[in-house]
Amino acid sequence: MSNDNLTKALKIVLADSYALYLKTHNYHWNVEGERFFSLHNFFEVQYTELAIAVDEIAETIRQLGQKAPGSFKVFSELTNIKDGNENANAGDMVNDLAKDQAIVMKSISAALNFAQELEDEATTGLLVDRLTIHRKTKWMLESMK
Numbered sequence: 001m002s003n004d005n006l007t008k009a010l011k012i013v014l015a016d017s018y019a020l021y022l023k024t025h026n027y028h029w030n031v032e033g034e035r036f037f038s039l040h041n042f043f044e045v046q047y048t049e050l051a052i053a054v055d056e057i058a059e060t061i062r063q064l065g066q067k068a069p070g071s072f073k074v075f076s077e078l079t080n081i082k083d084g085n086e087n088a089n090a091g092d093m094v095n096d097l098a099k100d101q102a103i104v105m106k107s108i109s110a111a112l113n114f115a116q117e118l119e120d121e122a123t124t125g126l127l128v129d130r131l132t133i134h135r136k137t138k139w140m141l142e143s144m145k
Contacts, residue, residue, distance in 0.1 A: 009111035015078035023084035101138035
């Protein structure tokens with residue numbers, strides 16, 4: 001097996017991660033209501049972590065010999081994440097982001113299968129770490145409902 005399947009899957013993980021970063025940042029800016037302060041801060045922690053993750057994923061794609069996508073056009077073609085609604089209420093924002101964590105986990109799992117088949121321990125490690133972070137974030141968001 002070549003790493004083409006892995007890099008294609010990683011490009012989806014990158015696009016999903018970037019779209020989730022953008023949506024989380026959108027909700028950070030626009031959340032309102034009595035939960036404003038706690039959610040505003042929580043979303044900031046999340047989008048900051050995602051910004052670092054996006055860079056790590058893109059650099060992994062480069063290490064595997066491919067160009068990393070980096071435009072809204074390509075990301076929108078690859079991502080499974082829907083745009084956020086800045087007019088949503090705080091509860092809907094939390095629910096939306098919890099669902100998106102599961103979507104990103106699914107794309108990570110697909111890439112992880114390819115990395116494991118290739119015995120690419122470095123990429124496997126990155127993806128396991130990402131999966132762990134998204135699972136924890138999903139749990140935290142679901143606990144806020």
